Amino acid sequence: MKGIALPHIEKGIVLEPPPKIDLERCTLCGLCKKSCVYHAISIDKAKGLIDIDKEACEACGMCISVCPHDALSVD
Numbered sequence: 400m401k402g403i404a405l406p407h408i409e410k411g412i413v414l415e416p417p418p419k420i421d422l423e424r425c426t427l428c429g430l431c432k433k434s435c436v437y438h439a440i441s442i443d444k445a446k447g448l449i450d451i452d453k454e455a456c457e458a459c460g461m462c463i464s465v466c467p468h469d470a471l472s473v474d
Contacts, residue, residue, distance in 0.1 A: 415473070416458040417451035424470035425449055431462035431471060 417439065427449060432440040439455035440462060442448070451462075463471045 416456035417453050418456075418458075418460075418463055418471045418473060420449055420451065421470045421472065422449075424468045426468055426470075428467070430465045430467065434461045434465045436461070 427442055427444050427447065429442055431449075432442050436459075437455050437457050439452045439457075441450050441452070460473075463473070
């Protein structure tokens with residue numbers, strides 16, 4: 400069973416860290432921060448700021464996949 404899905408994974412997709420943030424769509428809900436296992440995302444709700452640390456981000460795409468507002472993207 401191990402490795403059976405590998406031939407079906409789409410090749411050629413590269414996510415350059417960090418993902419881009421669309422501040423007009425972002426509601427600072429914090430789901431991306433909660434999903435980031437690398438602790439690369441910080442949110443300051445008082446100042447209305449979100450930041451993704453380029454050095455800590457491993458470009459896994461988890462934050463993009465959990466954002467309910469499509470505020471994070473690769474372009």
